[in-house]
Amino acid sequence: MSKIKQLGNKSDFPNTPSDALLETVINPHNDKLYVARFSVPEFTSLCPVTGQPDFANIIIDYIPKKFLLESKSFKLFMQSFRNHGAFHEDVTLYIAKRIVKEVKPVWLRIGGYFYPRGGIPIDVFWQTDNPPKKVWIPDSSIQVYNGRN
Secondary structure, X not given: OOOOOOOOOOXXXXXXXXXXXXXXXXXXXXXXXOOEEEEEEEXXXXXXXXXXXXXXXXXXXXXXXXXXXXXXXXXXXXXXXXXXXXXXXXXXXXXXXXXXXXXXXXXXXXXXXXXXXXXXXXXXEEEOOOOOOOOOXXXXXXXXXXOOO
């Protein structure tokens, strides 16, 4: 853990997702297959055309191998999208690809559940491959947007 720069230290928010440092820690149970989940229920980014805010619930499930995603660096990474303009599909896949690059998981799945823009909610899903058969994969669905009930 001596290479960790952000955990336990004052850290500034990165200006852009590409400036964000995603850090990892050694997985103490790398002999076991298990799923770790990160949920970001108050994710925000900007529409690249209008500059208006987009809101989403991002759910990431992954099966770690040698490394775990360090949560403070992940939090700062997700915060870096607050002033970043990109379409929902780009945001979701960018997040997934950065995590895959840094963590090198056995498997990863991401769901980006975006709140309506122009009256249409957009949900974006991606995964690296099929998960190993002997691993319990929790359901990742959330209630679809149904307006005000």
